[in-house]
Amino acid sequence: MIKLRNSIGLRLLRYVFACYLVVAVAVTGIQLVFEYRHVKSNLFTQLYGLEVTFKDSIVTSLWSFDTPQLKATLFGMQKIDMVSGIKIVNQQQETIASTGAVLTKESQIVSTKHLAHNGMVETTLIQPNTTTKQTLFEYRFPIEYQEDKDSPATLLGYGLIYASENTIIERVKYSFILIIINSVIKTLALWLFFLFFANRVIGRPLKALAKAASALNPDKRGTLGSSKEFDTIIDAKHKDELYLLADNFNQMRVAILEKIDIIESQKQTLEKSVAERTESLTEANADLQHLVLHDTLTSLPNRTLFNDRLDQMLKTAARNKTRFIVACIDLENFKTVNDTYGHQIGDQILAGVAGRMSKVLRTADTLARVGGDEFFALLPIANASDSEVIAEHLHSSLYEPFIFENDGSTRIFTNANIGTAIYPEHGESAEALIKNADMAMYQAKQSGINYANYNSEEDSILRRQVKISQDIKPAIEEGQFYLVYQPILEYKTKRVTKLEALIRWQHPTFGLLSPVEFIPIAERNGNISELTQWVLKTTCKQCKQYQLLDSSMSVSVNISGRVFNQPEMPDLLEKICMTSDVSPSRINLEITETTAMAKPEQAINILHQLTGKGFTVSIDDFGTGYSSFSYLTELSVNELKIDKSFLLSMNVNRNKVIKAMIDLAHSLDLKVVAEGIETKELLDMLSEMNCDFAQGFYIAKPLPIEVLYQWLLSVEKNNLF
Structure with a gap:
């Protein structure tokens, strides 16, 4: 049983009464403000009326100098309750007569404010012999005498009527009491009425709903089926929120009965549903197994399924003494297609390639996508020659664009x-067959052909290249590379003024490796940039030793075409020199003629950047390529190096070509270096042709930095050249 003090009706009444109280206080305050203004306005109106009523009497008394009559008039006016005092002054503001509380010379004025009403002034003051402030409203009007309408008016003085603010407050106080009494009566009446109706309209229906809810018991179908509380709620006369709540409550009761019936029915079909669900799960597992074992893009078997089928085929082939092929298929330049046309086109091509190759294979064959653009195939064969036929079929499927x-x-x-x-023949395990097929594919890629069958002899060469490729980066970190320097003789001074830095690799397995072998590999696998940086850093570090002998001596460093074409290369080389405290003017960069002419416009731009930073540049192997002399005039280079192949087969016509090269270079203000000088006769002949520099074994072989230092000292001391 809910007590009255806990009922929702009383709680609502508290909230409503609190809100009403706030509103009543606000409204009462506004009423008081307006009442104050209204009383004040009426007071000023009455003051204006007093002027009209008594002005003639005052004028007559002043004109006739009847002072007793004037005082009697003022005394009569002062009897009016709103008048606090009256004062009559002449034109010189001297008091003629006064009565009541008026402003005198002894009054202490606190503040004065002219009001919007004509002639009204609000003055706050302290009267003599008092300490309390008093607010008076002063109304000033002129006193004029006029004998007739046509004669001019004569100003006799001014009348001042005073009214106290207390008069307004007294009148407002009376109104305030009436407002309070009215508000209290209305509040009590409203509170009682609201309590009655809240209990009747809200409290009783909610109490009935509470009883109805307590009657709900799923274990007792009788209380669910019928209840007086339900009937009482549904018989409500007004279709308001409580009726809707009751109606929904009744519908819920009916729904509970229906749900119980449904539950009973579902018990009978539960086993059937479980069986159907089991069947669907079996299908889902089959789909999931397909996803696990197949590539989502091409629907081909993936690496897992391919390995499983390869194991099965190995067992079958070993048992039946049959043969089969493992084929490794890699698309050419697929990364370029992805970069150019986007991955969406790339995916479509992969799916298309898978579809085309699947069509030329037999049902007994397996084609799988193992990742990226790489595919594997398993193909049973009768003869070894069948592999070439199968490869041709696969290639022919890709002919059309x-x-x-x-x-x-x-x-x-x-x-x-x-x-x-x-x-x-090429392996009896899955690992060996896959590895050798992949190696054969790599052989085909390296050789620029479409197809290659595994060859053990070529495999040894390829394995060496793969090993070298894998070991380049660790070799840089472990210090397996070192530099040797070949001196370059200047004809004019008969002194060694230039060196060329040459890299060597002491491989822990293969021994001393020539750059001819490992530089192309480094260019292919992308390590050439890091290797070039190591060469330049080491050169800058070591060149300080031989520059102690000759501070003007420079050193040449070969730059690969792969590195030269990188946009950031000029800034990177400059940074290495600055870090090593070596001037770029001491470093000569050698690029091949083929590199410079491959992309002439780009080369011109990069060379201008390099020479602008202080580097000197040489065109290496000049004469072996197909130089355009029109571009040569635009290249920002300092010298040409004539390839040694020209010098090894000297004859009359070749001598003319070499002489023409030297003359052409000099006409372009370029220095000329002849490399491959191995005899004194060749050295002297080039001197006669006005060649600038000579380099070769006759002068000196490439020397380690320690030997080079002593050799330079010996040359300088003995003046060998």
């Missing part, structure tokens, strides 16, 4: 490198 966009404007051709390994 892939066409994209509605107008067929995008046509992309694809090709593949295929490597094969045959069981059991």
Whole structure:
């Protein structure tokens, strides 16, 4: 049973009464403000009326000098309750007569404010012999005498009527009491009425709902089926929120009955549902297994399924003494297609390649995508020669271009490198067959051909290259590389004024390796940039030793075409020199003629940057390529190096060509270095041709830094040249 003090009706009444109290206080305050202004305005109106009423009497008394009559008039006016005092002054502001509380010379004025009403002044003051402030409203009006309408008026003085603010407050106080009494009566009446109706309209229906809720018991179908509390709620006369709540409550009761019936029915179909769900889970597991074992893009078997089928084929082949091929298929330049046309086109090409190759294979064959643009295939064969036929079929499936966009404007051709390994000739395990097929594919890619079958002899060469490729980066970190320097003789001074830094590699397995072998590999695997930086850093570090002998001596460093074409290369080389405290003017960069002419416009831009930073630049192997002399005049270079192949087969015509090269270079203000000088006759002949520098074994072989230092001292001391 809910007590009255806890009922929702009383709680609502508290909230409503609190809100009403706030509103009543605000409204009462506003009423008081307006009442004050209204009383004040009435007071000023009455003051204006007093002027009209008594002005003639005052004028007559002043004109006739009847002072007793004037005082009697003022005394009568002062009897009016709103008048606090009256004062009559002449034109010189001298008091003629006064009565009541008026402003005198002894009054202490606190503040004065002219009001919007005509002639009204609000003055706050302290009267003589008092300490309390008093606020008076002063109304001033002129006193004029006029004999007739046509004669001019004569100003006799001024009348001042005073009214106290207390008069207004007294009147407002009376109104305030009436407002309070009225508000209290209305509040009590409203409170009682609201309490009655809140209990009747809200409290009783909610109490009935509470009883109805307590009657709900799923274990007792009788209380669910019928209840007096339900009937009482539904019989409500007004379709308000409580009725809707009751109606929904009743619907909930009915729904509970229906749900119980449904539950009973569902018990009977539960086993059937479980069986259906089990069947769907079996199908889902099959789909999931397909996703696990197949590539989502091409729907081909993935690496996991391929390895499983390879294991099964190995067992079958070993049991039946049959043969099969493992083929490794890699698309050519697929990264370029992705970068150029986007991954969406790339994915479509992969799916298209998978579809085309699948069509030329047999049902017994397996084609799998193992990642990226790499595919593997398992193909049973009768003879080893079948591998070449199969590879040709796979290639022929890719002859036609892939066409994209509605107008067929995008046509992309694809090709593949295929490597094969045959069981059991090339391996009897899955690992060996896959590795050898991959090695054969790599052989085909390196040789620029479409297809290669595994060859153990070529494999040894390729394995060496792969090992070198893998070891370059660790070799840089472990200090396996070192530099040797070949002196370059200047004809004019008969002194060694230049050196060329040459890299060597003491490989822990293969021994001393020539740059001819490992530099191309470094260019292919991307390590050439890091290797070039190591060469320049080491050169800058070591050149300080031989510069102690000759501070003007410079050193040449070979720059690979892969490094030269990198936009950030000029800034990177400059930074290395600055870090090593070596002037770029002491470093000569050698680039091959082929590199300079491959992209002339780009080369011109990069060379201008390098020479602008202080580096000198040489064109190496000049004469072996196809130089354009028009571009040569635009290249920002300092010298040409004539390739030694010209010097090794000297004859009359070749001598003329070399002489022409030297003369041409001099006409372009370029120095000339002849490399491959191995005899004194060759050294002297080039001197006669006015060559600037000579380099070769006759002068000196490439020397380690320690030997070079002593050799330079010996040359300088003995004046060998």
